[in-house]
Amino acid sequence: MAKAIYKPGKADKAFDVANIVILIVFTLIVLYPIIFVVNASFSDPTKIFDTPLLLWPRGFSLDGYTEILKNKDILVGFKNAVIYTVLGTVVNIAVTTLGAYPLSRKGFEGKGFFTIFFTITMFFSGGLIPTYLVNQQLGIVNTLWVMILPGALSVYNMILMRTYFQQNIPSELIESAYVDGANDMQLLWKVVLPLSTPIIAVMAMFYGVGRWNDYFNAMIYLQDRSKFPLQLILREILVQGQFGDTSQALIGSASAQMMLLKLTLKYSVVVVSTLPVLLFYPVVQKYFEKGIMVGAIKG
Amino acid sequence: MPNTTEVKVEQSDKRKERAKRWHYVKRHKSLYLMILIPIIFVIIWNYWPMYGVIIAFKDYSPAYGIWGSPWVGFKHFTRFFQSYFFGNVIWNTLRISIYSLIVSVPLPIILALMFNEIRVKWLKSTIQTITYIPNFISVVIIVGMINFFFGSQNGVINNLVEMFGGKSIDFLGSSGIFPHMYVWSGIWQGVGWGTLIYTAAMSGIPQDQYEAAYLEGASRFQCIKNITIPAIMPTIVISAILATGGIMAVGFDKTFLMQNASNLSTSEVLSTYTYKMGLVNGEYSFSAAVGLFSNLINFIFLWVVNKFAQHVGDTSLW
Known part of the structure; x- marks a missing residue:
């Protein structure tokens, strides 16, 4: 902000200091719950609650993590979640691109009609039960497909992507590719997509995180435990206080020890299930500005 | 002719x-x-x-x-309007969404304005990056973390309270506290990410406007009030319109996970009620009627607020 000519007065300096102090305190408040969970997950379960706040792991231990490896529900859930997320996101991006690209083309006949056709769904929906009945009629309840196909398209994301294409792919480029004899399909593959890494990365993040974090669809559409994604297992562990298949061993004198192990499992499983998202985050983060911001303003 | x-x-x-x-x-x-x-x-x-x-x-x-299936007209709607739950569910829904509207619309704006005033670039981007993170955490984990912190047994906050000689508070099983827990956990998760659209709008403001203002001796608050806020006004209006359009749509996912027998009197909202009547009790038609009612109210709100925005200013959805 106008550094060269700007000479801060006293009031301005006070403003800056106050602003930064408040923001740093705020950031620490946002961050602390996450730090607490990470610390607790590496702590010795008998010592976690010696004092209320954990600033570092107390009595280092990996028990919580070894406990995860012994829990079949979590492992299967993790595998299922990876499958649903990867397949689902690929379908999401394909369907979104196939809608966004034609709509971004200058002079695309029927653009107005198609746009209205899509946007209506942003304001009106059938609701829970009618949607459930559709999936039931399609016969995809309790199958992999119900986790992939419904929700394949977010109209909001499609409009973001269309706007990105419009603003970042010069129409001269498209015209000259035409002159060189490329068809619409080749244009999409060879010209548009290679220029659209930022928006595709951002879309992959949005859709992917949504898929990875969703428990609702799995809860209402899946009945077989072997198909449950991680979030549904997490719900049992974190919200309902159940521990899947290890809980049968909870008998007699070993129970106190078991209870403690389960306590650390709660923390370690939070870390493990959030890690994939947080690893992906820095990779995509640099595209946020280009991807979202460009699209969002004039969306 | x-x-x-x-x-x-x-x-x-x-x-x-x-x-x-x-x-x-x-x-x-x-x-x-x-x-x-x-x-x-x-x-x-x-x-x-x-x-x-x-x-x-x-x-x-x-x-x-x-x-x-046979037509029955408005039978299910009348039954819903006359049911014991109607007033309670509507009121719970409105209480949470209005509370959340009042808090979650202005806070990201204030935060974005504060971000915008940081001159140290690395500090700004570090703070932004950190405050975006909670947005990517799943609701299941958010509710799990609420339990870690606010549980009556071994909850961090209650341990602190007890350490200072206070009495443990039942945060999770209290119907009075539920709306606060719901709204503020949402703020923790979403306020940082919510700044993004405003930051985007601010990045479009030409720097020479600020330079000219400084030369004329404007203070920082004057610059915020006269340059930054007018520039992001359209974004603010659109966000506010969209937020009111969701007045009946208190999200199912988190509410359902935070619900328990002792807070149900404030935590039963339209979305959870629709789910229970429909998929748990199998009353498909009744549940569809409740869902349709809530969609309709949402759209009416969106339409009215949008009309109002058209009337007052020049920014609106359509």
């Missing part, structure tokens, strides 16, 4: 226009094949359920199907 040649010219113009369009469609067949795919998805999973909403006016039975 127009003479015949004019009419003919007009007709042939129209025909030419149509031929031109047809030519375009034929030449760009693949574009239409592409867009056909998202259209099929939208027809199946958006428009088909919209048709299915008619079961709200029928007594749906799987044996007869959607079309074959």
Whole structure:
């Protein structure tokens, strides 16, 4: 902000200091719950609650993590979640691109009609039960497909992507590719997509995180435990206080020890299930500005 | 009366226009094949359920199907309006969404303005990056973390309270505290990410406006008030309109996970009620009626607020 000519007065300096102090305190408040969970997950379960706040792991231990490896529900859930997320996101991006690209083309006949056709769904929906009945009629309840196909398209994301294409792919480029004899399909593959890494990365993040974090669809559409994604297992562990298949061993004198192990499992499983998202985050983060911001303003 | 040649010219113009369009469609067949795919998805999973909403006016039975089930008019709606739950559920929904509207619309704006005033670049981007993170954490984990912190047994906050000689507070099982827990956990998760659209809008403000203001001796607050806020006003209006359009849509996912027997008197909202009546009790038609009612109210709110925005300023959704 106008550094060269700007000479801060006293009031301005006070403003800056106050602003930064408040923001740093705020950031620490946002961050602390996450730090607490990470610390607790590496702590010795008998010592976690010696004092209320954990600033570092107390009595280092990996028990919580070894406990995860012994829990079949979590492992299967993790595998299922990876499958649903990867397949689902690929379908999401394909369907979104196939809608966004034609709509971004200058002079695309029927653009107005198609746009209205899509946007209506942003304001009106059938609701829970009618949607459930559709999936039931399609016969995809309790199958992999119900986790992939419904929700394949977010109209909001499609409009973001269309706007990105419009603003970042010069129409001269498209015209000259035409002159060189490329068809619409080749244009999409060879010209548009290679220029659209930022928006595709951002879309992959949005859709992917949504898929990875969703428990609702799995809860209402899946009945077989072997198909449950991680979030549904997490719900049992974190919200309902159940521990899947290890809980049968909870008998007699070993129970106190078991209870403690389960306590650390709660923390370690939070870390493990959030890690994939947080690893992906820095990779995509640099595209946020280009991807979202460009699209969002004039969306 | 127009003479015949004019009419003919007009007709042939129209025909030419149509031929031109047809030519375009034929030449760009693949574009239409592409867009056909998202259209099929939208027809199946958006428009088909919209048709299915008619079961709200029928007594749906799987044996007869959607079309074959007998019409019953507004029976399910009247039953809902007269039911013991109606007032309670509506009031709970409104309380949470209005509370959350009041808090979650202005806070990201204030935060974004504060971000914008940081001159140390690395500090700014570090703070932004950290405050975005909670947005990517799943609701299941958010509710799990609420339990870690606010649980009555070994909850961090209650341990602190007890350490200082206080008495443990039942945060999770209290119907009075539930709306606060719901709204502020949402703020923790979403406020940082919520700044993004405003930051985007601010990045479009030309720097020389600030320079000129400083030269004339404007203070920081004056710059914020007279340059930054007017520039992000359209974004603020759009966000506010969209937020009011969700007044009846208190999200199912988190509410359901935070619900328990002791806070149900404030935590039962339209979305959780629809779920329980429909998928748990199997009253499909009744539940569809409740869902349709809530969608309708949402749209009316959106429409009214949008009209109001059109009337007062020059920014609106359509």
